Amino acid sequence: MDAPRVFLKPGRDKRAEAGHLWVFSNEIDKAEEDLTPGGIVDIYSSRSKLIGRGFCNPQSLISLRILTSKPEPIDEAFISKKIQAAQNLRDQILPGETAYRLLFGESDGLPGVVVDRLGDVFTVQSYCLGADMLLPHVFSALKTLYSPRAIYKKSDSAMRELEGLKEDVGVVEGDLKPPVEIVQGFHGHKLKFWVDPIEGQKTGFFFDQRENRVRLTFYAKGKSVLDAYSYVGGFGVHAAFAGASAVTCVDSSAPACELAKKNFEANGLKGDVIQEDAEVVLGRFRTEKRKFDIIVLDPPALAKSKKIVFSAIRKYGHLNQAAMECLNPGGLLFSCSCSHHVERGEFIKMIGEAASGIGRTARILEMRGAGRDHPILPAMPETEYLKCAIVRID
Numbered sequence: 466m467d468a469p470r471v472f473l474k475p476g477r478d479k480r481a482e483a484g485h486l487w488v489f490s491n492e493i494d495k496a497e498e499d500l501t502p503g504g505i506v507d508i509y510s511s512r513s514k515l516i517g518r519g520f521c522n523p524q525s526l527i528s529l530r531i532l533t534s535k536p537e538p539i540d541e542a543f544i545s546k547k548i549q550a551a552q553n554l555r556d557q558i559l560p561g562e563t564a565y566r567l568l569f570g571e572s573d574g575l576p577g578v579v580v581d582r583l584g585d586v587f588t589v590q591s592y593c594l595g596a597d598m599l600l601p602h603v604f605s606a607l608k609t610l611y612s613p614r615a616i617y618k619k620s621d622s623a624m625r626e627l628e629g630l631k632e633d634v635g636v637v638e639g640d641l642k643p644p645v646e647i648v649q650g651f652h653g654h655k656l657k658f659w660v661d662p663i664e665g666q667k668t669g670f671f672f673d674q675r676e677n678r679v680r681l682t683f684y685a686k687g688k689s690v691l692d693a694y695s696y697v698g699g700f701g702v703h704a705a706f707a708g709a710s711a712v713t714c715v716d717s718s719a720p721a722c723e724l725a726k727k728n729f730e731a732n733g734l735k736g737d738v739i740q741e742d743a744e745v746v747l748g749r750f751r752t753e754k755r756k757f758d759i760i761v762l763d764p765p766a767l768a769k770s771k772k773i774v775f776s777a778i779r780k781y782g783h784l785n786q787a788a789m790e791c792l793n794p795g796g797l798l799f800s801c802s803c804s805h806h807v808e809r810g811e812f813i814k815m816i817g818e819a820a821s822g823i824g825r826t827a828r829i830l831e832m833r834g835a836g837r838d839h840p841i842l843p844a845m846p847e848t849e850y851l852k853c854a855i856v857r858i859d
Contacts, residue, residue, distance in 0.1 A: 478516065503522060515536065522628055543602075564649060584648075645660055665697070674801070685707040691713050777807060785819040828857045
């Protein structure tokens with residue numbers, strides 16, 4: 466299949482040649498013909514060497530996204546092969562599991578497409594125009610490979626606005642009546658969670674924190690634990706299962722809090738659930754001098770663009786400082802950021818400054834990231850976004 470050819474500028478082609486899958490508008494030199502937004506193109510270096518084949522959107526800052534280094538057809542067979550490869554990886558790293566991130570966009574070779582598996586229900590997100598054009602193939606491949614009970618399209622990210630796209634959500638296949646029960650296994654144990662892929666945040670569950678929740682079980686036995694920004698109680702349920710002396714979950718969402726309560730009950734565990742803004746609760750606990758042994762601080766992304774990184778780091782600092790003041794001496798803070806614009810070094814510096822600002826000492830015991838079902842492409846730093854610092858506060 467022939468595709469229109471796009472040539473990159475001299476010196477601006479090195480990133481793509483090194484394996485980065487995005488090409489920005491200011492890196493393009495010329496196209497041999499008018500490009501169809503969302504269409505397939507072949508991408509060449511300034512020396513006329515084929516870099517790869519991908520889709521384009523001339524109206525977006527990220528104008529090209531590379532799908533393959535070969536001039537091969539981009540059809541259902543291609544998409545099916547990518548999904549099967551992603552499944553093979555999940556079978557290797559999460560054997561026997563049925564709930565995880567099945568497809569992590571660029572890291573699994575399908576830029577702009579995310580698929581989460583919730584047992585026999587699949588939620589699909591598209592972040593860009595080219596990915597929208599591929600979704601019929603994605604849906605068809607999922608039906609062929611899994612015979613799912615339901616496929617739900619949840620393309621509602623604010624990132625779509627950068628491509629001039631509107632929200633696009635709805636049931637694509639089957640019958641879906643939330644909540645949906647999923648199982649998270651670890652070390653021979655299994656925990657049940659009820660999630661809502663329709664009204665819940667993102668695709669219904671934050672699989673990226675899976676291994677950090679498991680790591681919490683190593684520390685939680687006999688400890689009092691506060692799970693701030695708890696959503697459906699992922700960290701809190703794991704802490705209770707590990708034998709925490711007391712668990713308190715805080716989230717502003719009423720539906721999320723109801724699911725958190727349901728998730729404690731589903732596993733025969735106890736935990737207090739408070740529906741209130743976590744920042745407000747931390748401030749009140751600080752005033753009341755209420756203390757915990759472990760606090761999980763997992764706020765939503767505070768830096769959704771580079772323009773607001775400075776203010777976001779300041780906000781992270783205030784939140785971390787409030788949490789530190791609610792920790793017993795020697796307590797642990799699980800401090801998280803899902804903002805990829807906030808770099809690891811900046812995040813670590815923020816933690817240190819937050820501690821020193823209140824006369825406490827911070828020691829980072831572990832610096833963790835997203836689970837293995839969110840693999841990182843070395844050539845694409847954007848695929849490494851989640852930071853989870855386990856910090857002892859003295």
